[in-house]
Amino acid sequence: xxxxxxxxxxxxxxxxxxxxxxxxxxxxxxxxxxxxxxxxxxxxxxxxxxxxxxxxxxxxxxxxxxxxxxxxxxxxxxxxxxxxxxxxxxxxxxxxxxxxxxxxxxxxxxxxxxxxxxxxxxxxxxxxxxxxxxxxxxxxxxxxxxxxxxxxxxxxxxxxxxxxxxxxxxxxxxxxxxxxxxxxxxxxxxxxxxxxxxxxxxxxxxxxxxxxxxxxxxxxxxxxxxxxxxxxxxxxxxxxxxxxxxxxxxxxxxxxxxxxxxxxxxxxxxxxxxxxxxxxxxxxxxxxxxxxxxxxxxxxxxxxxxxxxxxxxxxxxxxxxxxxxxxxxxxxxxxxxxxxxxxxxxxxxxxxxxxxxxxxxxxxxxxxxxxxxxxxxxxxxxxxxxxxxxxxxxxxxxxxxxxxxxxxxxxxxxxxxxxxxxxxxxxxxxxxxxxxxxxxxxxxxxxxxxxxxxxxxxxxxxxxxxxxxxxxxxxxxxxxxxxxxxxxxxxxxxxxxxxxxxxxxxxxxxxxxxxxxxxxxxxxxxxxxxxxxxxxxxxxxxxxxxxxxxxxxxxxxxxxxxxxxxxxxxxxxxxxxxxxxxxxxxxxxxxxxxxxxxxxxxxxxxxxxxxxxxxxxxxxxxxxxxxxxxxxxxxxxxxxxxxxxxxxxxxxxxxxxxxxxxxxxxxxxxxxxxxxxxxxxxxxxxxxx
Numbered sequence: 001x002x003x004x005x006x007x008x009x010x011x012x013x014x015x016x017x018x019x020x021x022x023x024x025x026x027x028x029x030x031x032x033x034x035x036x037x038x039x040x041x042x043x044x045x046x047x048x049x050x051x052x053x054x055x056x057x058x059x060x061x062x063x064x065x066x067x068x069x070x071x072x073x074x075x076x077x078x079x080x081x082x083x084x085x086x087x088x089x090x091x092x093x094x095x096x097x098x099x100x101x102x103x104x105x106x107x108x109x110x111x112x113x114x115x116x117x118x119x120x121x122x123x124x125x126x127x128x129x130x131x132x133x134x135x136x137x138x139x140x141x142x143x144x145x146x147x148x149x150x151x152x153x154x155x156x157x158x159x160x161x162x163x164x165x166x167x168x169x170x171x172x173x174x175x176x177x178x179x180x181x182x183x184x185x186x187x188x189x190x191x192x193x194x195x196x197x198x199x200x201x202x203x204x205x206x207x208x209x210x211x212x213x214x215x216x217x218x219x220x221x222x223x224x225x226x227x228x229x230x231x232x233x234x235x236x237x238x239x240x241x242x243x244x245x246x247x248x249x250x251x252x253x254x255x256x257x258x259x260x261x262x263x264x265x266x267x268x269x270x271x272x273x274x275x276x277x278x279x280x281x282x283x284x285x286x287x288x289x290x291x292x293x294x295x296x297x298x299x300x301x302x303x304x305x306x307x308x309x310x311x312x313x314x315x316x317x318x319x320x321x322x323x324x325x326x327x328x329x330x331x332x333x334x335x336x337x338x339x340x341x342x343x344x345x346x347x348x349x350x351x352x353x354x355x356x357x358x359x360x361x362x363x364x365x366x367x368x369x370x371x372x373x374x375x376x377x378x379x380x381x382x383x384x385x386x387x388x389x390x391x392x393x394x395x396x397x398x399x400x401x402x403x404x405x406x407x408x409x410x411x412x413x414x415x416x417x418x419x420x421x422x423x424x425x426x427x428x429x430x431x432x433x434x435x436x437x438x439x440x441x442x443x444x445x446x447x448x449x450x451x452x453x454x455x456x457x458x459x460x461x462x463x464x465x466x467x468x469x470x471x472x473x474x475x476x477x478x479x480x481x482x483x484x485x486x487x488x489x490x491x492x493x494x495x496x497x498x499x500x501x502x503x504x505x506x507x508x509x510x511x512x513x514x515x516x517x518x519x520x521x522x523x524x525x526x527x528x529x530x531x532x533x534x535x536x537x538x539x540x541x542x543x544x545x546x547x548x549x550x551x552x553x554x555x556x557x558x559x560x561x562x563x564x565x566x567x568x569x570x571x572x573x574x575x576x577x578x579x580x581x582x583x584x585x586x587x588x589x590x591x592x593x594x595x596x597x598x599x600x601x602x603x604x605x606x607x608x609x610x611x612x613x614x615x616x617x618x619x620x621x622x623x624x625x626x627x628x629x630x631x632x633x634x635x636x637x638x639x640x641x642x643x644x645x646x647x648x649x650x651x652x653x654x655x656x657x658x659x660x661x662x663x664x665x666x667x668x669x670x671x672x673x674x675x676x677x678x679x680x681x682x683x684x685x686x687x688x689x
Contacts, residue, residue, distance in 0.1 A: 076173075091177075094180055098187070114552070146391060159179060188201035195254040225297075232296060243284065275338055307409065343384050356369045363496065370488070374393070374445070385561075395535075400529040414431050431514070432513075461479060469561075
């Protein structure tokens, strides 16, 4: 049965070969036979995969990561010879197949006993060098199962949406190649069973973010934004590498099982080594998941096409840091200082980014700061040892944030490319379907009771209060941030869909609803944004918190601290407070942007300095530009001058001094005897003197 695995990638390759050869040498090779061969080759490969699924669990685990890579390869090599329709079939179909395989792998997993839900597949031996032994190996456990479902499921909907959004783009095949490659590297990241494999995916998504953010690189700003994302992430990745090296020095292995099983025996609680390891790994997380101080790249990531924004912000790259901390729970729970740092940075990032959303005008940039803030919530969750709560919010956030970004793309599509919310207004009557799904996404992220965001956000707030790693201070920041989130998100909604129409006549004349290929993914995401939270209804509300219990085996090596026990009454009270604060945020936004729109204008005029600081994002980018970018350049120029004047000057000066001294000395060799006699006489006089 294993021999048939070889045929799976060969079928699409053979189909690509036929289309490539005949497409070049036969001018009458029409689209129809090309489509037939392309679809048939993928269909045959898919059929073989399904045959193998129930024979061996490891097959879909490996293939669900490799299929998107195959789709990227085909789009790269043959995409420009194919029609956009065939590129769409390959690009979307590869992620669809990966999603089906993810569902089948998940189905296999849940039918195992909880303690047996750990399946490792060694693909091949990667390298052996001294004590270092590394495998290309995959791990399927409850945490990776949740992540692959999110990555492939939400990723598939974004791919479908992209067919309509990127229609007629001259680089259509390149776009789907990058998008497939992004999903492939993210799957490698979450399915790895060792740190180097995780790092391959970690760097891969960084590369793909650079390629996709700067996709329209003809515009200098897009290229700048891609470079900024790449460079800032390299800073964080340096910390991750150091943490990984320290793990190897400490444990002699980089395999998850070897490290996590022995962590409590090798490392001392609150010791220097475990604190250093976890803090260094978290430096990588602050870059990848856009936390203070390395959050500055994410708002500029809006330069890429809107589906890219949705994929980066909802299902892939920015969630990698949260996943990494949750995966390394056995290490982090041994380092209470690191846990406090993670929770504090998460809380401060949440409230800081939320404040920057108050004054932004770009429709996607507002959502970008929202993502940074919500990621802060996730780190607050994992930082108080509520790992399942942090991952739960990661899942629900994937639904409503993908919905919001794709809804923003639908608005941009309707407005002919306009992204300034101050030039919109009154669109509710023009694009009703987009308005409805946008309203669902806004309610979900604001934590409206009954929607997905309510359950996951409230779980984090409760754990921030009740966990032994939590505090009233962290809970208070989380609650205030909830009110701020409701305010700036309803501001976003009201400025786009309510009030007077502020667009010019030409734009208004061409406003139109998006095609079904863009709307259907929005409907599905809206449905998930409503019901997605019901997989984790807490016991205090009559649920069984299935999500938490499903992830429990992943934290079996975590260091447990028994905390105080609180009554359900207190949990209800805190829940009411958070809902009330969120409702207050909604009410203030309604008063300011629907009932009396002059209030924000008067506030901006009365408090110009405050507005200026918030609108300019507290000038953090300018500070970084001055300190690090220009500072580094000035340092380099200074070193260059020192090299040229000092080092080179010393070397060249030595040569020149010898040259001139030799010239002076040579003057003594005149060849005249009387000169030498006078020299002897002069020397004797000096000696006698």
